[in-house]
């Protein structure tokens with residue numbers, strides 16, 4: 001097994017200024033003196049990676065050797081590499097927040113462990129919380145690093161560390177990282193002004209912890225090749241080299257790769273892993289690909305993939321899960337920053353849920369079923385909708401449709417992007433409000449989900465959306481004004497004066513007395529209409545409706561005003577109301593009104 005190296009990716013995340021970069025630097029340096037000194041030939045600090053990437057190697061722990069698949073490249077082409085098998089830890093140092101989200105989503109499949117860096121003098125801060133949220137979406141394992149312990153007063157140091165450790169344990173309690181290890185360090189004791197000779201503290205212990213926590217994830221060579229490129233440069237006489245991490249699939253020498261952003265296809269001339277030529281590589285590997293006749297200036301970072309494996313979408317149907325820390329509702333028509341694959345663009349949302357009978361359906365996270373009908377929602381439905389939001393009729397209409405406080409097991413959104421995005425199928429989607437003031441103590445991450453269906457046609461509103469059967473439930477209420485005969489009545493207050501009642505002719509209405517009526521025609525000029533009652537009015541209904549009629553006719557013959565009032569009151573007490581319900585499909589250009597049979 002001599003010469004084998006295995007790569008794992010560790011994300012370094014945390015609030016601004018918590019010391020992520022200092023920690024990445026300290027780890028790389030400490031590791032190279034501790035681990036490489038024994039092997040002078042390995043003194044190199046690994047591939048010089050793009051900003052934000054650094055790496056170090058330690059001897060591969062015995063625990064992990066058995067986990068090595070036999071097919072791992074043993075880098076034999078460049079001659080045997082002496083010494084023990086190595087574990088290469090690639091640190092992905094996440095800088096500012098916006099790029100943080102992109103980096104993490106881009107690397108979601110390849111970050112095997114996340115280090116959450118906490119400034120021990122500050123504790124959890126807004127972005128530490130956001131990182132924890134991202135970690136829960138994208139990562140399986142976590143280590144909390146309490147940094148800057150040198151700033152703690154000497155006498156109270158241990159007590160403060162213990163207190164913060166307890167606090168962090170409590171924070172993790174409600175996350176999937178419950179019980180994750182927490183370790184104190186000082187990545188750059190003395191801060192920026194301190195001399196370089198000041199040695200970091202606790203780093204060897206951290207490396208030990210990291211090595212004990214890391215597991216080599218199952219890598220999958222199947223599926224289309226996709227690589228996230230973080231560096232692109234030319235080598236004289238060779239060609240252009242793109243380095244990065246393979247997100248999915250595998251690649252072999254001589255394969256064609258596409259640079260989707262530029263719509264060019266190139267043949268792989270040579271490949272390197274850990275400075276060694278290789279003939280194949282797969283998911284999780286850090287790789288350099290050499291192609292010819294390609295200007296490195298055209299690509300700084302981005303995606304490289306198997307030809308035609310990515311798609312460019314103008315809109316998408318995504319599954320949605322709200323991030324519970326996000327305050328405020330997720331409203332239809334609202335705009336969010338949507339991170340899809342490696343791009344973040346603005347997108348406008350329309351939420352929808354299963355039809356009420358399907359609220360209990362098992363969530364499906366890899367396809368979208370166009371044959372089903374879905375219920376339009378003014379906003380994402382969740383249990384913590386503000387109290388009262390479902391109290392009044394009007395509010396219910398605002399909050400959602402026909403919910404009665406129930407939450408479906410799965411919800412979706414249609415996202416319409418401000419500009420088209422290129423992404424892999426079924427990629428992770430995160431919605432956020434990156435424009436929110438970072439100084440307010442608010443989680444900017446609003447929801448996450450999976451891109452289930454991309455709309456690739458620019459004219460999707462005409463070509464594809466009509467196939468999306470999302471409906472609104474409409475309810476209208478009115479009253480029976482008077483009886484014409486046993487089989488017909490006049491209705492009022494269901495429509496506005498200017499409504500074209502013709503459109504509603506033939507629709508069924510229910511009388512509060514139980515009869516079913518059918519709208520027959522408009523009646524007069526004030527929005528009244530005639531209703532046919534095919535089964536005839538029941539005797540009880542006639543009794544309710546007729547006295548009012550009589551009294552009114554008597555009143556019109558000049559009864560005393562007082563009595564007239566009484567009659568009116570009686571009439572309103574004996575209202576027979578009308579209700580009209582129908583579905584209207586949001587993307588039906590003809591705006592048909594559909595009633596269930």
Ligand SMILES: Nc1nc2c(ncn2[C@@H]2O[C@H](COP(=O)(O)OP(=O)(O)OP(=O)(O)O)[C@@H](O)[C@H]2O)c(=O)[nH]1
Pocket residue numbers: 014015016017018019020021022023094095096147148149150151185186187188189190191192193
């Ligand atoms: N006293 C002390 N200062 C530290 C320590 N680690 C980092 N610093 C200082 O904290 C400041 C921020 O450190 P960085 O490593 O740049 O922090 P960062 O988290 O990478 O910051 P961003 O990338 O901007 O989010 C710098 O001035 C560091 O010198 C430490 O252990 N002790």
Ligand SMILES: [Mg+2]
Pocket residue numbers: 020021022093094095
């Ligand atoms: Mg930094």
